[in-house]
Amino acid sequence: MTNTCETDAALSCTADAGGPGPSRCGHATTNVCASCRVKDISVCAALDPGELTALSAMSEKSVLAAKETLFLQGDVADAVYNVTCGMLRLYKLLPDGRRQIVGFLLPGDFVGLSLSERFGFSADAIETVSACRLDRATFARFVDLKPHLLRRLHEAATHELTVAQDHMVLLGRRSAEEKVAAFLLSMRERLRRLGGSSVTIPLPMTRQDLADHLGLTLETVSRVISRLARDRIILVVPDGIRILDLSRLERLGAS
Amino acid sequence: MTNTCETDAALSCTADAGGPGPSRCGHATTNVCASCRVKDISVCAALDPGELTALSAMSEKSVLAAKETLFLQGDVADAVYNVTCGMLRLYKLLPDGRRQIVGFLLPGDFVGLSLSERFGFSADAIETVSACRLDRATFARFVDLKPHLLRRLHEAATHELTVAQDHMVLLGRRSAEEKVAAFLLSMRERLRRLGGSSVTIPLPMTRQDLADHLGLTLETVSRVISRLARDRIILVVPDGIRILDLSRLERLGAS
DNA sequence: GGTCGGCTTTGACACAGATCAAACCGGCGG
DNA sequence: CCGCCGGTTTGATCTGTGTCAAAGCCGACC
Numbered sequence: 001m002t003n004t005c006e007t008d009a010a011l012s013c014t015a016d017a018g019g020p021g022p023s024r025c026g027h028a029t030t031n032v033c034a035s036c037r038v039k040d041i042s043v044c045a046a047l048d049p050g051e052l053t054a055l056s057a058m059s060e061k062s063v064l065a066a067k068e069t070l071f072l073q074g075d076v077a078d079a080v081y082n083v084t085c086g087m088l089r090l091y092k093l094l095p096d097g098r099r100q101i102v103g104f105l106l107p108g109d110f111v112g113l114s115l116s117e118r119f120g121f122s123a124d125a126i127e128t129v130s131a132c133r134l135d136r137a138t139f140a141r142f143v144d145l146k147p148h149l150l151r152r153l154h155e156a157a158t159h160e161l162t163v164a165q166d167h168m169v170l171l172g173r174r175s176a177e178e179k180v181a182a183f184l185l186s187m188r189e190r191l192r193r194l195g196g197s198s199v200t201i202p203l204p205m206t207r208q209d210l211a212d213h214l215g216l217t218l219e220t221v222s223r224v225i226s227r228l229a230r231d232r233i234i235l236v237v238p239d240g241i242r243i244l245d246l247s248r249l250e251r252l253g254a255s
Numbered sequence: 256m257t258n259t260c261e262t263d264a265a266l267s268c269t270a271d272a273g274g275p276g277p278s279r280c281g282h283a284t285t286n287v288c289a290s291c292r293v294k295d296i297s298v299c300a301a302l303d304p305g306e307l308t309a310l311s312a313m314s315e316k317s318v319l320a321a322k323e324t325l326f327l328q329g330d331v332a333d334a335v336y337n338v339t340c341g342m343l344r345l346y347k348l349l350p351d352g353r354r355q356i357v358g359f360l361l362p363g364d365f366v367g368l369s370l371s372e373r374f375g376f377s378a379d380a381i382e383t384v385s386a387c388r389l390d391r392a393t394f395a396r397f398v399d400l401k402p403h404l405l406r407r408l409h410e411a412a413t414h415e416l417t418v419a420q421d422h423m424v425l426l427g428r429r430s431a432e433e434k435v436a437a438f439l440l441s442m443r444e445r446l447r448r449l450g451g452s453s454v455t456i457p458l459p460m461t462r463q464d465l466a467d468h469l470g471l472t473l474e475t476v477s478r479v480i481s482r483l484a485r486d487r488i489i490l491v492v493p494d495g496i497r498i499l500d501l502s503r504l505e506r507l508g509a510s
Numbered sequence: 511g512g513t514c515g516g517c518t519t520t521g522a523c524a525c526a527g528a529t530c531a532a533a534c535c536g537g538c539g540g
Numbered sequence: 541c542c543g544c545c546g547g548t549t550t551g552a553t554c555t556g557t558g559t560c561a562a563a564g565c566c567g568a569c570c
Contacts, residue, residue, distance in 0.1 A: 172470030215427030
């Protein structure tokens, strides 16, 4: 199967249309990104090989350095992106600069599927990121021909909505400690699905990013993490956190 | 045009498929519900009359008294509902009883469009509500035949997602006063689109409901409302709030 | 008309988390 | 090797909002 979307050998897309999710990383360790193999058109696992090839053929690879922005809130949404490597933050700003990170994007995730005129949030790279860019008009034309693809898009949007609603509960009704615990658990779950480790959670984002995602300040995030570490529930390692006592963490983050 | 979905003459659905949104109330005053005419299959304004008739024909009217529940989180999602009259709250509960109201449903709104196995939240009536119930399997079969309907569903989901993200900013990064102001403005906007008044906002929900929506306590909500009233920005009227100084309210709720 | 119950308002006080400030740490360039 | 810089940790203090408590309001029902 041909695949126009690749940066280097380690990242080349295997494009096996078999599994229900993204293909698993062969040897993921602390960092998802490092040579993690993720199909470039991941969400479209329901596609048959021909369709996948067609979609791949119209995608165009781009690489972003850390802190580079993919798009800004209000930009004309003329493209759809699929992350293949690295992590991005999606955020909204208030006029006075307060920021809410509405989500983090991991390999396999899509942005811009909403098919709306403009992006409702900004996106930028936390670390080096590679992503496939699909021209919006081309993508829309392709989708129009495939009702079941539209159905999958709808499922994806629906899933995002559920995630967003869970996050509302977190933001509106949970304590700082619960927020951090729940976040770690949800990140663990997402990474596991990507085939990553289930005990070590890479956290390429800063404490400020975490704070802006959880509705806290960076100091509070730091203090909570310190406390969890002191209580031997987690262990802080360079660029990440290792879960020592999963059941106690789950008790804190229970939903 | 026939229409099987009605409770009484005042509520009979006019089902004009012309406009982009729900049909406007002829004489809406303080309360949206009172004899407000809303098409029963509102979101489907893009449908042609034949399709609308077909959808109406498979819908079944139900009326809920205040506090009755439409469905609970986790229930098998075997139906899609369209509200024709009254207000509902959609909420999620934490194991210890803390509640987050993820949204309020107004006439014209749909629930259950996610096409997922189970409901992700509970829904119950704040006041007397009437709604059209569409069997899920029937609805799904109908949607399968109409790709452009699926497209509209996707648009609806996308819009809900945007609303959810805006609410995350509110919950995570705004003060109590800003939360209340922003809520009043957003409710005003929704009611205006339904053809309601732009100065008097009916609030059939309790202070506790407001608090659980905004991530506050009922006392704080009450205090903020009292302060806004003391400052002549709003006027508290029975079952609602009248906006006295829109520009000052907008300054507080600015996003 | 009385009173009962649910909801709201208001006050006094407590506390989780914010703010302010300083020290710390580790990687990188010179 | 040193010093800088961005990010993190930790401490001291402040404050917005939560908690607790009591009184007020109003409609429903006896």
